[in-house]
Amino acid sequence: MNKLPKWADLGLVPLINVALAFGISMLVILAIGGDPVEAIKVMVEGAVGSSYAWGYTLYFTTSFLFTGLSVTVAYHASQFNIGSEGQAQLGGLGVALVCLAVPWPHWALALPAAMIGAALFGLLWALIPAWLQAKRGSHIVITTIMFNYIASALLVYLLGGVLKPEGSSDPATARFGPGAHLPALNEVPGLGMLFANNTPVNISFFVAVLACVAVWFLLFRSRLGYEIRAYGKSESAAIYAGISPTKVIVIAMLISGGLAGMMAINNVMGESERLVLNSAEGAGFIGIAVALMGRNHPFGVFIAALLFGMLYQGGGELGLWTSIPIELRIVLQGLVILFTGALNGMSERAVIWVFAKLSAKQGAQA
């Protein structure tokens, strides 16, 4: 079989996949009576057309970075974590508990504490499915999905009762104190000009970028990462090499859950500044698309998260300014997962075929 040059494999094929997903989404818009050209205009304008747009796009990017990395780490251990959504919801609970527990004097103290709380709750939520997979062979895809449902029920219960401030009818916690307020990027000197006022992108964006680097180091430069990847590639070879499957599965899932939980410093601490129902808003699921599109490499995840940040923000504007329902985002997300994750072989074969034709032609000319 012909091997593709690296640029085609890493650049061209994913690009074709995304283009296919986009093309079909446009057909869907056409089918429901919308105007695809106008839709693209609204989306692009809404996602990157102004400092206001960027303030939202990068905010969503931050969330997707965390969940994308979460899915990536699990994926390298050949665990398909569909539970990032629930783990992110629980991370929100962790953040809320930390932020409400003490009157924080300054965000620089509150942030590390909130990160620990978020990661702790997220990883605890991943622990049971991980342990069940490792010890009892209970299918992790099913258990993590069940835990998503359980997480949302748990939050409905907590936010409707114990955590709700007295006299409030809103199913949400009290507002966090001023000391727990994370600086938005428009409040940061020097960056303020780049982002419009009242846009939610905040300093947790930098935490997410650091997490990207950290995950890269973990996976590709550390002993643990080597064990995770070795196990993911071949269970039997890993066992032969003395790697414990239980250890790898549980640790990879804990890191994965912790990363998903950390997302809450962005949406809960950085944006809403209180915990509301369904705080993750599907970001955990988008993490699957982001990880697949980023080829499960932290730097790929960064690019994919940025793209999905634009899609999400642009799609939201679509729901605001056109008659196209916001659910188009889910369609697009499904299509991206389908083409980049499951039908990759199709576009790859097509590209290989074209390359073979081209080189045959060159050979004939020479």
Added chain:
Amino acid sequence: MSYLDLIALLDSTFRLGTPLLLACLAGLFSERAGIFDIGLEGKMLAAAMASATVAYFTGSAWVGLGAGIVASVLFALIHGVASITFRGNQLISGVALNFLASGLTVLAAQAIFHQGGRTEALRGAARFNAIELPFTAQIAPVPVIGPLYSTVLSGDSILSYIALLLVPLTWWVLYRTRFGLRLRAVGENPESVDTAGISVIRLRYCAVIITGVLCGLAGAYLATALQAGFGKEMTSGRGYIALAALIFAKWKPWNALGATMLFGFFQALSLRGDIVERVLHFQIPGPFLDALPYILTVIALAGFIGKSVAPKAGGQPYVKER
């Protein structure tokens, strides 16, 4: 708990277990042929939406059912193309199709009905209505068995009875026909099937299409029998619970009946919080009841199934040797 409470619970169990049973049998055909299918959920959702829409416009639940099956088979074929022809990752393909169905159904329902992603409520012949089994009136007064027959078994839609009949039929197809033998073989050891000169690809596509048809039945049941119309995300995880039931049933048809009715019972418990409270003598918070089927599913998966061995070639694309 009084006997009447038990009867009420069992009645809900049968009603809620039916879509699980249909979806579980759907998954059984696919997984027995070596194709994992996380996408039962999406296929059911697509079928629910298509059947409710077509039933509304034609006024016939049967035509709606046909449309539901078509929609579900289309999704099944995409899964087939991705996982059989292009040897893609079957889990990923299934998840992708679930998202696709989740979004597309709402978009389509909104474009057609403008009701925030729901379809118009179905009435009369556009729904599969309850039918009374023969001799219900005569058997009803018999103690113990009477209510069991007249309330639990009788008075459900035709699709419920089709689902029940599909259990022995699936067993017969799987264990007593040549097709079934080949289907099982292709999920355990596709090389041997190939060596015998039988097309692995064609067998797997057959299995995937059967899965589509059965998911179509399940989705149509949800929208045109259990409820009167399609609602956003109305499957609420049933496709995944059916998969859990399939593992619980060790991929066997009769076990699938037992497992899905058990999971149906879990759902009935969450629906009939009043009975649960009467038995336990304290109030259970609503969200906990909602989560109960999912919690019990995890416990069931983790706990008492003993060793449940999946079909050996499951999840692996078949590459023909040259």
